[in-house]
Amino acid sequence: MIQDGGLAVGGTQDKQPNAQLNSWFVRSGWSKGELARQVNRRARQMGALHVSTDTSRVRRWLDGEQPREPIPRILSELFSERFGCVVPVEDLGLRAVHQPTASSGVDLPWAGPQTVQLINEFSRSDLMLGRRGFLGASLMLSAGPALVEPMQRWLVPTPLGFPDAAGAALPREPGASGRLSRLSEPELELLETTTVMFRQWDSQCGGGLRRKAVVGQLHEVTDLLQEPHPQRVAKRLYRVTADLAALAGWMSYDIGLQPTAQKYFVLALHAAKEADDRPLGAFVLSSMSRQMIHLNRPDDALELIHLAQYGSRDSASATTQAMLYAMEARAYANMGQVSKCHRAVRMAEDSYSESRPVEDPDWISFFNEAELNAENAHSYRDLAYVAGRSPTYASLAHPVMARAVELFSADAVHQRAYALNLVGMASVHLLQREPEQAADMTVKAIDIARRVRSERVNTRIRKTADTALRDFGDVPAVAQLTERLASQLPEVAESA
Known part of the structure; x- marks a missing residue:
C-alpha cells in the first residue's frame, strides 16, 4: 500500500521543519498517532483507499516533507474542524493543489x-x-x-428565452x-x-x-x-x-x-x-450560512442570510421566513451581538406563528416546532459560549432546548436532529455545571448515533465528551463516557 497517497513532493534534502504545521499541531492537542488515525479515517470517507498514514509519516511532515494530495486537503479540513475556522492549506505551510480553471x-x-x-x-x-x-x-x-x-x-434577473409558436420559451441552446x-x-x-x-x-x-x-x-x-x-x-x-x-x-x-x-x-x-424559484434559492443560501457558522465564519453566514432574506422577501412562506430569521439569530449569537440575536429569535417565533405547513414546499418541511426551538436554543447556547460560558444565557437555552428534545423524541423521521439536540442539551448542562445530566444526554445521543451515519453527529458527541472529561473527569458518570465511546462509537481503525 502506498504511504499517504504517494511519494513526497520534491526531494528530502535541505528540508526545514514546517513551523506553521508544527504550530497548528501543538495547539490541536493531538498526538502524532491520533492525527494519523484522523487522516486515514477522512481519506476513507473520501474513498482514497490507497492512503495509509502512521506516526513516522506525520513526523516527516512536521520535519518539512511535503505530502501529495489528498493529504494537504485532508489536513486543512481536519484543522478547520478542530479550531472552528477555515485553515487554508497555505497556512499549514503546505503546497496547495493547482486550480486549473475558475469552474x-x-x-x-x-x-x-x-x-x-x-x-x-x-x-x-x-x-x-x-x-x-x-x-x-x-x-x-x-x-x-x-x-x-x-x-x-443570484439577484440579477435572468434573460428570458425566445417563445416558440405555442408560446413556450425554448431553452437558450x-x-x-x-x-x-x-x-x-x-x-x-x-x-x-x-x-x-x-x-x-x-x-x-x-x-x-x-x-x-x-x-x-x-x-x-x-x-x-x-x-x-x-x-x-x-x-x-x-x-x-x-x-x-x-x-x-x-x-x-x-x-x-x-x-x-x-x-x-x-x-x-x-x-x-x-x-x-427565489424561496428555494433562499433555502440553499441558508444551508451555506449554516456551513459558515460550523466553520466559525459568522460574518459570512450573516451576509448569506441577509442575501437570502432580501432575495425572497416577497415570495417566501412564513415557515421559510421563520427559518431564515432563526439562522440570522445563530449568526448574530456567534458574533456576540446580543440585542440583534434576541430580535431575530422573536422574529422567527412571530413568523412561525403564521405558518401554514400544508402550503409549504417539501424542502422546508423539516422546519417544524421542534426545529424552531432547537435553533433558538442553540442561539442562546452559542451566546453563552461567546460571553465566556455565561450562566444567564445557558439558563435561557435550557428550557427551549429541553422542549426541542421532547418534541424530537416523538419524531420517528428526524432522528439525526434528535441526536444533535441531545448533544446540544448535554452542552447546556455542562454550561450549568451539571455533569451527570450531561453524561446522560450524551449516552442517549450515542445510542442514536449508532443507527445514523452522520459524521457531524459523531464529531459533536466526541467534542462534548472531550469537554465533559476535561472539566468533570472525576465524576464517575463522565469518566464512563470514554469507555462507552470506545465500545459503541469507535474511531475508524487504521488500515493495514
Whole structure:
C-alpha cells in the first residue's frame, strides 16, 4: 500500500521543519498517532483507499516533507474542524493543489446550459472519481468576499428565452434538431416524489447512507436537462435539479466533506435561479450560512442570510421566513451581538406563528416546532459560549432546548436532529455545571448515533465528551463516557 497517497513532493534534502504545521499541531492537542488515525479515517470517507498514514509519516511532515494530495486537503479540513475556522492549506505551510480553471471554485457563470453542464460533470466526477479520493482533493473552501460576492449575482434577473409558436420559451441552446422532448406529467411527478423520499432517508439515516444515490439521481436529471423542453417543463426540471443538488450538498456537509458540500450548494443556487424559484434559492443560501457558522465564519453566514432574506422577501412562506430569521439569530449569537440575536429569535417565533405547513414546499418541511426551538436554543447556547460560558444565557437555552428534545423524541423521521439536540442539551448542562445530566444526554445521543451515519453527529458527541472529561473527569458518570465511546462509537481503525 502506498504511504499517504504517494511519494513526497520534491526531494528530502535541505528540508526545514514546517513551523506553521508544527504550530497548528501543538495547539490541536493531538498526538502524532491520533492525527494519523484522523487522516486515514477522512481519506476513507473520501474513498482514497490507497492512503495509509502512521506516526513516522506525520513526523516527516512536521520535519518539512511535503505530502501529495489528498493529504494537504485532508489536513486543512481536519484543522478547520478542530479550531472552528477555515485553515487554508497555505497556512499549514503546505503546497496547495493547482486550480486549473475558475469552474473549480464558486465564481461560476450564471447561465442555464453552463449550469447543467457543470452539475452533470461534477456529479459524474463525484460518482466515478470521488471513491478514489480525487474529487475532494481538487476542491477548496471559499469564504469571505470570494464566496459572498459571486452569490450576490443570484439577484440579477435572468434573460428570458425566445417563445416558440405555442408560446413556450425554448431553452437558450436547444438540441440540433430543435424538437422539444415531452416528459409526461407522471414522469415529472415521479422525479419530484423521489427527491422527497431521499430527503426522508437523510433525516432518518444521516448523509452517509444514501448520498451516492442522490448524486446519481442528480446526474440523471441533468442528462434530461440537456434535451430541449418547453419552458414549463424545463423550470420543473431545474427545480428538481436544485433540490437534489442542495440535498447532495447537505449530505456531504453531514459526513464532513466540506468543500464538496459547498460546491453542491453553489450549483444548487444556480439551478434555483434557472427555475426562477427565489424561496428555494433562499433555502440553499441558508444551508451555506449554516456551513459558515460550523466553520466559525459568522460574518459570512450573516451576509448569506441577509442575501437570502432580501432575495425572497416577497415570495417566501412564513415557515421559510421563520427559518431564515432563526439562522440570522445563530449568526448574530456567534458574533456576540446580543440585542440583534434576541430580535431575530422573536422574529422567527412571530413568523412561525403564521405558518401554514400544508402550503409549504417539501424542502422546508423539516422546519417544524421542534426545529424552531432547537435553533433558538442553540442561539442562546452559542451566546453563552461567546460571553465566556455565561450562566444567564445557558439558563435561557435550557428550557427551549429541553422542549426541542421532547418534541424530537416523538419524531420517528428526524432522528439525526434528535441526536444533535441531545448533544446540544448535554452542552447546556455542562454550561450549568451539571455533569451527570450531561453524561446522560450524551449516552442517549450515542445510542442514536449508532443507527445514523452522520459524521457531524459523531464529531459533536466526541467534542462534548472531550469537554465533559476535561472539566468533570472525576465524576464517575463522565469518566464512563470514554469507555462507552470506545465500545459503541469507535474511531475508524487504521488500515493495514
